[in-house]
Amino acid sequence: MKLKSLILGVAATALASAGTLTAVQAEELYVPSLSYRTGPFAGGGIPFANGFADYLNMLNERDGGIGGIKIKVEECETGYNAQKGVECYEATKGKGALVYNPLSTGITLQLIPKAPVDKIPVLSMGYGLSAAGVGEKFPYTFTYPTGYWSQMSSILKYIDANGGLKGKKIGFIYLDAGYGREPIPLLEQLAPKLGFEWVGFPVAGKDMQNQGSQWLNVRKERPDWMIMWGWGAMNATAVKEAKKIRFPLDKFIGNWWSGAHADLDSVGDAGKGYLAANFSGIGMGFPALQDVKKHVVDAGKSQSDPDKVGDVLYNRGLFNAVIVAEAIAAAQKLTGKKNITGEDMRAGLEAFDLSDARLKELGLEGFTGAVKGSCKDHEGGGSVFIQQWNGNDWERVTDLIAPMTDIVGPLLEDAAAKYVSDKPDWKSQTCG
Amino acid sequence: MFYREAGQFKTNYRDDQAIFPILQDRIGLGIIIAFAFIGVPLLANDFWMNSIMIPFLIWALAAVGLNILTGYSGQLSLGTGAFMGVGAYACYKLVTIFPDVNIIIHFFISGFFAAGIGILFGLPSLRIKGLYLAITTLAAQFFLEWSFIRIPWLYNYNDSGAIDSTTPKLFGLPIDPASGDPVHRYLIVLSIVVFLTWIASNVIRGRIGRSWMMIRDMDIAAELMGIRPLYAKLSAFAMSSYYCGVAGAMMVFLWLGSAEVESFDINKSFLVLFMVIIGGLGSLIGCFMGAFFIFVLPIIMRALPGFFNLGINAATMEHVTSVLIGSLIIAFLILEPHGFARLWQITKEKLRNWPFPYG
């Protein structure tokens, strides 16, 4: 009997919820946030989602939204799982979503073919498919401020500037998933060109916290430098293991998903010297962050622990929100409409121009490099800098390092052409 | 009262062996199928189609596959996810090598690849039983997952390492998950699932199915009576994997649009096993009920706070969902270990006798 009433109840609510899902809300800028506060990667997902939501809420509090319209951020939990991500997408796209930030390469790959059909752009900020930054082939995908391939080239540049690259052996330890394997084609093509040797060390998702063999292999191969494409619990473990085999940590560079406070806090002093790439400023020393603190965090409207505001991934999420907000403003300016659609948003993203002057206006001077998009360039030419862990905090140690656009650009074009080659009906665009 | 078969006489062997010997069953099933083919496309919106109905049917098919192996043949398997993957990757290769062949034919062919791999990993079942076998099927799961990464030929050397549907067409209409009409995709999935379920129900009633059940109930006795365990067990593995393979292929080409290895990981194996056990071991209708309970319920639960505007954030809801689903599964196993299928039987019995307590 109990079960019967349960089933009836479920059926009733299901029907009811189907009704609400179709309702389109008006007069607000609806930005879904595909976040993950659960699962094995929650450690990275939580601060990112907080930074993202807090900035947009701060705009609501301080400026009354963008162009006078409030922004509505709605989180949908993906658990870093591609299927749940798609489910979130389907559940929210009908509510007038402006842009999707999947925060997972796996989910991004699923959304790329859907974006042009539903006319909602996908902004995979520094993750996802590198080739998706080629605007002519991927009109609806953006990888501002930079993609994996470009930034791998920046990291190689850093290595080159610190002792040379020619004749060196580079070890590449990566999460054995779409995300970690993404820069491999670039390494394969750059190695002969730039005269270095590379060797890969895959870490299976199951073995994230059990990397003994990989680091024994590192010890056997004796690379001069190590580069890591890690995420979640893998990062802390890798740094600890590197320390264990006496690998010099100042020759160990993580990418920008392997260098957060969440990763190194648990390592502490042992991680001193470890390097990581980053493209968003560290700490609270920016007026915009102070505003976030004042209007959102101190007002108790944030889900974030106040101590974690200003952390690397918090600021990364905030930067993601800045890009979204700026693109919305650009779209409003372009169309003259206040309440824009996904298609307008796409135009706004293409017209995206975050110059140093604009950064200063936003209260984010020196937070990141200038990013400028165009119809052709959906990657924006942003740069990364290298930061170093000093035992209890990250310190920026280099200026911005621009990617090797001349080398990476053509490779990206080829990869994009390859992606669309077996899809006869793919919608690309021509840029004038 | 509602369910009287009085007056329905079986006058020949043909009637006696019909799948649904009772008139009411035939009518009921007819109504359900008619509703699925006509009613659902009219009523459901895109979200219901894309995120609930299509995946539900695909999971139900995978559950039918696993039920053949676990429910009817008694071989516990934790490799379902990987067998679905084999079907998906095989289908992807077939579609890219023979793009002009009808995609539905590819679905059915890709199942055979899964069946072949299933037979290979089913070989240990000839020596190993029960939980030991379940754990050895994990070898299949992990080895195949690894192969999907390490053999780049399988994904055509894509940079992303993912397989994606290459805008397949049927009768000139696009049916890929991105640009195709969800109703078309739904109808394709539904037709395939209904067809394969019908085949399964006939195989299970027949000689092969009976040999499976003999092996399940007492393998040594079955052997003494002339059933060859080699054929019986391996045919169960083959057919089960075939179904999972077709489900996997449809999952990529009609639901997700693209898939990485993670789409076929161990959690999918558990998910399908949940469906089979909650639905009821050894029951086809149970597969559908189990798939509905396990797949659809969490989605509805996640949608609830938004509906009531409870102000619970997504993460908390996810945790609560996890707790509730876990408790519900345990509660269900305690209250009715034989699953929905048994509940359904009891309901039928009650309806037959109503308004009297005993018939």
Added chain:
Amino acid sequence: MLHDIFINPFVDMASAPDFFVQLIWEGFVAGTLYALIALGFVLIYKASGVFNFAQGIMVVFAALTMVGLHALGIPAWIALFLTLGVMAILAIGIERVVLRPLVGQHDAILLMATIGLTLFLKGVGETVFGGEPKSMITEELGLPTGVTDFDILGGLVSLQHLDIAAVVIASLMVIALAIFFSKTRIGRALRAVADDHNAALSVGISLNQIWAIVWFAAGVVALVTGIMWGARSDVSFALEIIAFKALAVLILGGFTSIPGAIVGGLIIGIGEKLAEVYWGGLVGGGVEAWFAYVLALIFLLFRPQGLFGEKIIERV
């Protein structure tokens, strides 16, 4: 190709003996920890015939509880004992709510119930402690963190004190359990239950009590595993997945054998490191993901009951 399989790896081993010794040591430590997780499975399977899939999440849950309690300002050692208390309550709760009503059900159903339990504990753990990874309170518990180097064999072999501690604690744990099982009253009752439920019941042993004790023992093993593994990386829900490795250990060693769990753990710990480092490169690396299972599978084809499992005799 054959050269790469049959000659090169051995040349590598011989040419860098220090590295080889290091590798065996690493494998040994990992193997000990696998064995510890497997031990949790064996305890429960022996006494109640339940294949406890929740052992992995119990590891995470125990470690999180301890770290969480410590974060509240409770001293490390008291937190440790409080966590033991929590595990005891959990054990009694599981026995009452889950096991008792499910006695005598099909293997698959019991397995499913423990997977349900996994979901439940995961949800509760994440609600209470949050999803972020936390660092293990290694120093507070008095665990050593240094390292000792040996300049032998023409190179360097370094032993982490933490790893040594892990091996020592795991060994003590096993010895303590062995003594508990063979010398105490409860231990004898446990073995009686493992041999025959009905016979044990008829001589007045309370099955329910024994089950609760066994689950508690598995909880203690989980806590120790959680502390050790948490100190090596950190405490997060990703730790749960490591428990999968222990499944391969189990089939290798046999579901019901404590020595089997230990020997199996060591074989897999060392074997997978050897396979990954010396042969993995031939097929693109990452063989660790399946090596343990395939090894166990091949092994089972020759000895279906595992290394030390009880011979299965079937009658019609």
